[in-house]
Amino acid sequence: MSQKNSNKLIIDKPKEKCAVFGVSCNDIGFSVTRLLYKGLIALQHRGQESTGISVLKTGGNIYTYKRKGLVSKVLNNEKLSQYWGNVGIGHNRYATTGSEKYSSKNYIQPYHFKNNEIEFSLAFNGTIPNYDEIKINMEDMGRIFVTNTDTEVIAQLIASIALGTEDWPEILKMASKLLDGSYSLILLTSEGDIYAIRDPLGFKPLCIGEMKSDNRNLYFVASESCAIDSVGATFLRDVKPGEIVHLSHQKDIHSELVLKAEKTAICQFEFVYFARPDSIIDGVSVAEARLRMGVNLAKKDPILLDPEFKKDAIVVPVPDSGRSAAVGYAKEAKLPYVEGLMKNRYVWRTFIMPGQQKRKSAVKEKLNPIKSVVDGKEVILIDDSIVRGTTTKQIIALIKDAGAKSVNVRISCPPVVSACYMGIDFPTREELIAGRCLKEYGSQNFIDQIKNTIGADTLRYQTVEDLKEAIGIETGLCKACLTGRYPLKSVEKITELERSITSNRC
């Protein structure tokens, strides 16, 4: 097994790949760089591989600084003082797939584009499944590419369209109509304007905020509202699916809709796992949605009808991902919520442990059951999702070794049976325990098979209907990894094999 896969045993979850953050200020004597730092720190959970910023003092040039590493390491005090400007954008990136070359500096964002005609910098969260089609067309027209990323394809597309018009909203509208993908994108122009674009189906979150005082006005755009809170600004609203928002250092925020979607495909995993619980996405509090997921699990759980079982039952979350749902479950079930697993925060994900025995001990070093809490108890273990099932299996074994009478697993996300082609780092269907078991044992038996494989006494998942109810977004969620039905035309054309070769997106 590769070192990369051994890491995934430690954190067996899909990974969001990127975060974007931008600030525009009307006072050219004010530098936004420290605000970019704060916003990117708040969004660190969406990408830890690399970080970068592009800043500009209006009337000057765009300067970009980006490196591998966490925000606090890359954007140290020296760099924050050195890079100065009243307008700027930033990006955090996560990349696990592909070879080492995909971790090279070329792939770190923001992507600063400059030729004789145009200069801009862009930061992007998402994926463009039809990017190779667009790339081939542009290569036929003589464009030369230096990376294999959809970020560069977007940049080159924008530069080609800009040959025909200087009107930025028009350029971005035309570009959006050609991109069939899931994306939230921010772009800094050399004139000092920021444009924020969310794809017409609204897969990825994007929101705007403001901070006004007598001296200056500041406008913000962020992947999640927690970043707007972190800089002390006021959250204004989400960027609508299909909307272009212009954050101007001269005027207020203004916007236009490129394409109004009848239905949206907002990623359900943002609510289940990716987003920070203190964020609000499309009007829904992530923490409250997770709480409702736990309530829904308890409402229909037949195990709670057994008074004998309930006498010794406790609700234990898998930290940190299962906490909010466990609180909801315990409240609805009227059972004690107990922290029965101790997490060592200092075992970081670069932890490399080849070999089965060593991997087992690696999980134990990261998560240790509290014997006095679980000994002699009927444990109801709550987590947000099961991906490969390897970590869940090891956690169950640890809790049983610590003396639990039984371990009953409850999962707030329905079974994840299909890969994601919309910009999330996901295993293939064969690697997903639910995908593999569904294929081998059929829809009637696959949950039982998963239960046996992970060694749980009982196993229940949230239903798709209950998940929809808990999130409560009426215009529509993407549930492709739960149903295998993909909302993008270009994804339908692409086989899993092709995707596994080309999944180096951000």
Ligand code: SF4
């Ligand atoms: S397939 Fe799953 S993870 Fe991917 S965008 Fe859709 S809901 Fe999110």
